[in-house]
Amino acid sequence: MVVLSCPPMADRVAPDRTVAFLGPSGTFTEEALRTQPDLAAARPLPQRSFAQVLAAVEDGRADFGFVAIENAIEGSVVAALDQLVFERELLIVREVLLPITQHLLAPPGTALADVSRVLSFPVATAQCRAWLGANLAGVEELAATSTSEAVRIVAEERPAGTAAIGTALAGSLYGLEVLAAGIEDHEHNVTRFVLVAPPAAGVPAPTGHDKTSIVCFQSADRPGSLHGILGQFSARDINLVKLESRPTKQALGEYCFIVDFEGHVADEVVADCLRDLHVTLRELKFLGSYPAAGESGPRRRRDARDAWAAADGWIAGIRRTIHDPA
Ligand SMILES: O=C(O)C(=O)C[C@]1(C(=O)O)C=C[C@@H](O)C=C1
Incomplete structure (x- = not known):
């Protein structure tokens, strides 16, 4: 189930517009963005944090920003929400819902018993709390700036005994194997994303x-x-x-x-x-x-x-x- 919002012609984003989002390639945010044909055709500007995404829109380096704001398991993504509420003068111009499936990813040949540390974006790790407790009790949890950054680090730097939680897309982009699929704690896991623009955009x-x-x-x-x-x-x-x-x-x-x-x-x-x-x-x-x-x-x-x-x-x-x- 991918639920698309369908903006009228006048509100579609033109291909010469720049859209900032949480990167690097392979985040859930990018997956959600790609469900929108106009956003997928626009110029991508991957950033390292929600704050940087929204700052890029305010200082004019990007025309739009695209951020996660609410998750069915974890509630509000407060790092993004607080930015919109307290720090920024931006308008929400679209919302997008994406079903979220979390994967445990590791270098080829890794067994579950080899995993002593799990690296991911904390919002994603929190969605797998029960699964981790049942299958990897006591492992160390480490934070990365996004799920795909976690996958990139595990693939390129090979920290000992470390697996990443992220998208299947990131796994194949960076060359990790799926150790366990669908590890989120509830099957109706959906994240709500918003597209934001400067107020002058109307x-x-x-x-x-x-x-x-x-x-x-x-x-x-x-x-x-x-x-x-x-x-x-x-x-x-x-x-x-x-x-x-x-x-x-x-x-x-x-x-x-x-x-x-x-x-x-x-x-x-x-x-x-x-x-x-x-x-x-x-x-x-x-x-x-x-x-x-x-x-x-x-x-x-x-x-x-x-x-x-x-x-x-x-x-x-x-x-x-x-x-x-x-
Ligand atoms: O790290 C990512 O892949 C993101 O796109 C961020 C994010 C979030 O902040 O909620 C997006 C969707 C999922 O809920 C987990 C992580």
Whole structure:
């Protein structure tokens, strides 16, 4: 199951555009990017970290950045999410879902009993926690800057007794063999990636199947503040897709809320909700409205939004009849 988002023509990335992503060749990020024909045809700019990917977009070396942001087993990829929330002024313009299959890879001729150390990107290692406990209990876990970097190091530097966790693609690119396939702890392992661009690139056109992401910074830590935020959505029948609190890094116990919900800022009901939040919050950061990946969810809410637009038209009709006081 590879779920593709299908951007309208105007929102496809042109082949002369540069897309920065986590490298080197053979990362899951590259696999996800290659599910998108327009991104696969664009100029690739592999980087060594999420921060470098996003910095490349902000300083103009890349037109777009492509990063993992959420995993079905591990939750948010906080190193990327925090960058978007706190460090960068970038907009999400697309999301892509990729099923993730982890492989234990080692130089040809290695047996499982020879493995005393496992090298990988920590998010990937964490997805295999139960498998490692059951099959390689007590082995040393080492961190690399990405899964494919781990595979490259094991293939080229041959550290003693070391296997890598990564993609089958990286295994064949760098010449490692698969010691064990499908070692992730849950079979429905999916990672969500986002394509980001500078705000000047604008917001993608609504498709009728969209998501919006925002960050709510509260004015004060008082009872009911989260209830107040959520109430704005429930009053308008807007479905939340994800709600996460993250420390603002300003003071212990001070949190902001990252909210993903169905709909596009072009929808009147969404705009109205954002207006009310903007009035009440200390700061409201708009992370983007973009086509939602997958088939379930946002389409279900269209009837409610159509009803809201009809109600808006009804009010506008009444207001047009208000007498001019002059
Ligand atoms: O290291 C990689 O291969 C990546 O693309 C990064 C990453 C992540 O950060 O979540 C991407 C997908 C998988 O969930 C594991 C690792």
